[in-house]
Amino acid sequence: MPRFSIIVPVFKVQGFLRECLDSVLGQSYTDFEVIAVDDRSPDGCPAILDGYAERDARVRVLHLPENVGLGRARNAGLEEASGDYVLFLDSDDHYTPGLLEAVAARLAATDDPDILVFDHVRTHWWGRGGRSTAAELLTAAGTFDVRRSPEYLQLFLVAWNKAYRRDFFLKHELRYAPGLYEDAPVTYRAMVLADRIACLERIGVEYRQRRQGAITKTPGRRHFDIFPQYEGLFTFLEGRPDLEWARPLLFERALDHMLFVLAREDRVTPADRPDFYREIRSFHTRYLPEGFTPPDGWRGKEMRLLATAPYASYALARGLREVRRVAGGGKRRVTRVVSQRAQRAWYGAQSRLPLDPQLAVYSAFSHRGVLSDPAAIHAKAREIAPQLKGVWVVGEEEVDSLPPGIDFVTPGSRRYHEVMARATYWVNNVNWPGTLAKRPGSVHIQTHQGTPLKYMAADLLTKPGARHGVDVPKMLWRADRWDHSLVANRHSELVWERAYPCHFASARTGSPRNDVLVTAGPEATEAARARLGVPAGHTVVLYAPTRREYHRGGHVDRIDLARFARDLGDGHTLVVRLHPSLAKGTARGLNGLAELHRRGVLVDATDEPRVEDVLLAADALVTDYSALMFDYANLDRPIVIHADDWGAYTASRGAYFDITADAPGHVSRSYRELAWLLTSGTWQDGESARLRAGFRERFCEFDDGRAAERVVRTLMLGERMPEPSRPRSSLDVMT
Structure with a gap:
């Protein structure tokens, strides 16, 4: 029986998976098993996992028959675990060197506690961040329980910064529920149930803060999952009178978490905020412990508002706080904010007309003419889908060199704004200007400019000389609008997913400009x-x-x-x-x-x-x-x-x-x-x-x-085409 079972749920992380697995298999401490759970990943992850399992007997792969989500994938891995301790690792994160050696030594020094907590560092897409805000708590010399040390409930409530004794986990039937925020109820239940908790003052996980792709940063109704997760936790507490002491502590943590999610624009959309706020109030009413006292500061004020104020009053209070914060930045900042809001409002007014389902807009090399992949796609669309009206955006200096019969607009013109506001299909080999908003229903197709050999986009952050004059954050912010990223090979697919950590789908179409x-x-x-x-x-x-x-x-x-x-x-x-x-x-x-x-x-x-x-x-x-x-x-x-x-x-x-x-x-x-x-x-x-x-x-x-036909038929017309076939070479002919 190994000392550690490391469970790695895997779904659509082919650009990061090898780094994750290498960080585990390269540890100096070797008494562990890796249970990799393929959550029916549609990309290259299953093949990557099978390759590692063939090369290293410590790796076992569990291929699930259907996608079940992160929580249930962890549960599936737990059923296969045999180690003394269970550790969970997300497949886009990785361990720091020597972590398992340090964990093993700390467990031995503290006589095998129920839980061992270690630190992490956030790895942002622009570079490495600092230690966690709770780093000072990890200096505890011995073991403790949260009844006497409730401050430890403020530790980051995730699965991957802890080693759980497996028999403790199984004894209390700790399992992850489906949906988002599955970490919270398991973490809090484990912390209040544990008799002995130990800490390791060491950074053990590099936690990758992905710009896009992480579901917690994708706005939508799925963030309402937080309510059944916490309701399950409090239902459990209602059946445990011996844990009555934990109810006020966990109630405060639950409200704090919900209010945090409510305030995040990348989670709850403005249209959903009134409903989300009402759900928080409902939770507050049903589970408010007797004698609960909110904390000091703004968050405590928010919790008090939940008892009496409707959403309009709450939103007004938050708005006034934001105005005071902006005003504190000085007159110049206020002017800039007002100007930006006016521009957004103006473009929003232009975009209130419905999208034209037959309108496609094209550009290449920052409006330099009818060129490259967009030109090949446009030509093929005119041939096989004449109902699609194609309009090119070209600079004033390029107008005289346009081929005959090309419909075009120039940037900043009145018709330019009309076209950009109503086009359904946007095709470009660079980014569109940041002043243009992506409307729901529009389809942005990024063709790129070829297969990458040299570092691109976010990868340039490690090369300051190469990125001189390149605003990588703005580049990626504009790339957030992409729906489809065209690739000619799997190498490009992996590179673009890493270099542009945005929420797009790779399209294995080939490069349209190469058709000729x-x-x-x-x-x-x-x-x-x-x-x-x-x-x-x-x-x-x-x-x-x-x-x-x-x-x-x-x-x-x-x-x-x-x-x-x-x-x-x-x-x-x-x-x-x-x-x-x-x-x-x-x-x-x-x-x-x-x-x-x-x-x-x-x-x-x-x-x-x-x-x-x-x-x-x-x-x-x-x-x-x-x-x-x-x-x-x-x-x-x-x-x-x-x-x-x-x-x-x-x-x-x-x-x-x-x-x-x-x-x-x-x-x-x-x-x-x-x-x-x-x-x-x-x-x-x-x-x-x-x-x-x-x-x-x-x-x-x-x-x-x-390739051009494949783009038009599959991405613009919604038809199906055969997969591309491997090219033949002169060597094939000779052999």
């Missing part, structure tokens, strides 16, 4: 070369470097372009495309790119609006760490990675995997190696094809040439 690459024939390549002015019969080498955060301006000359073009030799054309962020900067002057283009040494394709045409024209791609490699792999043509500064790049920007170890082709570490690879013909040998095949299988997984 998957389906293109020789005629498309010839047309693209003619557009770029490439001589007939030439071998085209595309060089596409990305920006460098470790250098001011973002550009570093990694290659002498004139020399590279010369070394390629006759019959070759060098095409160069800089990262879009460098297109209007000084990079093109620094390396003489514009002049080399003018002289015919190479082709500068930086300004070509359709990057797909540039990719189609190339026989080979040479890049450092540009995401274009993932798109280009769909063409099944050779790729060379020039990684002469990989260490500096990853130190400054960060990367999700080592592209030099999992490359789509040969890797060069110097210009000499690069030139040799191209001039010797090695760039297109069998090893290059083998590496490319593995890369395509991993990163072109959902690109089957029907």
